[in-house]
Amino acid sequence: MKMNNKEVVCLDNVSKSFAEKPALKNVSFGIFAGEILGYVGPNGAGKTTTIRLLVGLLRPTEGKITVFGEDPYLSGALRARIGVVLDAPGLWENLTVHQNMKYFSAFYKKDAEKAIQECLKMVNLDGKTNEKVNTLSKGMRQRLATARALVHDPDLLIFDEPSANLDPDGQREIRELVLTLSRSGRTIFLSSHNLPEVQQLCKRVAIINNGKLLGVLDSSELQNRNLEKTYFEMVRGE
Amino acid sequence: MRVTGVRVVARKEIAEFFAQKKNLVGMLFAPLLMIFIFLFVFPSLIDSLSKTVPASVLIPKVLDMYGFNYTLFLILMMQTALASDMFIAEKMRKSIEVTLTSPVSVNDILIGKVVATFAMAYPISVGSFFVVAVFFWSSYGLYLPSLPTLVYAVSVLPMLAILLFALLGLLQLSTRYYKAANAIFSFVMVLAIAIPSLFIKEMPTAQDLLLFYAVACAILSTVMSRLGQTLLDRERVVTTSG
Numbered sequence: 320m321k322m323n324n325k326e327v328v329c330l331d332n333v334s335k336s337f338a339e340k341p342a343l344k345n346v347s348f349g350i351f352a353g354e355i356l357g358y359v360g361p362n363g364a365g366k367t368t369t370i371r372l373l374v375g376l377l378r379p380t381e382g383k384i385t386v387f388g389e390d391p392y393l394s395g396a397l398r399a400r401i402g403v404v405l406d407a408p409g410l411w412e413n414l415t416v417h418q419n420m421k422y423f424s425a426f427y428k429k430d431a432e433k434a435i436q437e438c439l440k441m442v443n444l445d446g447k448t449n450e451k452v453n454t455l456s457k458g459m460r461q462r463l464a465t466a467r468a469l470v471h472d473p474d475l476l477i478f479d480e481p482s483a484n485l486d487p488d489g490q491r492e493i494r495e496l497v498l499t500l501s502r503s504g505r506t507i508f509l510s511s512h513n514l515p516e517v518q519q520l521c522k523r524v525a526i527i528n529n530g531k532l533l534g535v536l537d538s539s540e541l542q543n544r545n546l547e548k549t550y551f552e553m554v555r556g557e
Numbered sequence: 558m559r560v561t562g563v564r565v566v567a568r569k570e571i572a573e574f575f576a577q578k579k580n581l582v583g584m585l586f587a588p589l590l591m592i593f594i595f596l597f598v599f600p601s602l603i604d605s606l607s608k609t610v611p612a613s614v615l616i617p618k619v620l621d622m623y624g625f626n627y628t629l630f631l632i633l634m635m636q637t638a639l640a641s642d643m644f645i646a647e648k649m650r651k652s653i654e655v656t657l658t659s660p661v662s663v664n665d666i667l668i669g670k671v672v673a674t675f676a677m678a679y680p681i682s683v684g685s686f687f688v689v690a691v692f693f694w695s696s697y698g699l700y701l702p703s704l705p706t707l708v709y710a711v712s713v714l715p716m717l718a719i720l721l722f723a724l725l726g727l728l729q730l731s732t733r734y735y736k737a738a739n740a741i742f743s744f745v746m747v748l749a750i751a752i753p754s755l756f757i758k759e760m761p762t763a764q765d766l767l768l769f770y771a772v773a774c775a776i777l778s779t780v781m782s783r784l785g786q787t788l789l790d791r792e793r794v795v796t797t798s799g
Binding site: 371374403405411 | 561562565569577655656659661
């Protein structure tokens, strides 16, 4: 796969196996600076494995991944440029909303109080700063995880099912947030089961099944075709 | 190792500890029980034993035993209790994965957690020893901590407690069998502390105990550095979570 100098993320023939069981097979795609790339596929297709590879939680068995030209598994400094909302919010349950933000942001910079307040306001949690996380609803936790991913002002945002636990209002807020972040120049990788949401937000969409990339639909294909129909054709016709 | 990362992890752990009252109760239970035994049960035993062994010989030996064995035992008990929240709960809730998406390394996380538990468990454990020592001194006027006990308390004991908890943390970070790791660790530690005393006919002197624990400390630090190089791996932590 050719490296494009506008690509901020590049997966080149990436495979990942767990105890000889393949989870990803020769996956290659790139993410261009400033775009929102959708990533869809059934449960167990390899979406979360891809995300864990992108944020440096896993290393590929074969192939190469670069994010801003660096290996995410090896570069600690690179991780300061990435914000991620994983499939599980992974919050510190016994701490308050503000403490969760404070300690996480402290891994990046000393005083982030202004950023904390801004991010909590962005996800409508500014009135809940002193509440303990274990008293929050699932939706609020998801929004807090989103605020936490933004607190260090990352260039690349990776979302794994950001609206999974949210009510329709919450889903709309997250969609608006994703668009706002995209307009501010950030690159966004959005993994989701919500196909209408993906079609609405993304300029390109990659479809994965059984660890294999089935294709990447570009903006003209997305405009002319129904994503849901195309998705089922590709996944079932594999 | 990044000092910032270690410091933030340690501060976060201490904040989480004090956010739950049950933690404080659980942490103080063992030292309070030990103080109770030494203050209310031991004096009657000493009174009966001192008919055969002079109290001036018996009490210093009893307190050396507390200083060397029980302080370590207490720290380990407290640290093992804390480990379930610090490592197991973090892995199960996957908050450790989120932490690892930041510039913090697995090393930073382990060291931060060790620093936090030690900062809480060490003063309580050593403090309980001094409560007992002061009580015996005021009651019998016979004993103040010996020099080897003091040297042990300020040098070897902290090292040993840190290394042992780091070993437990290392096991829990690198395996999905958390309960087994906890059980094996507790079992081996109790055996390591209890078995030598079964084979020693006479109670060892404070100098012998100091030497024994210093050697144990050196062996453990070698084992830890070897194990750490193999096991402290981001992927291993992630794939053994949940």
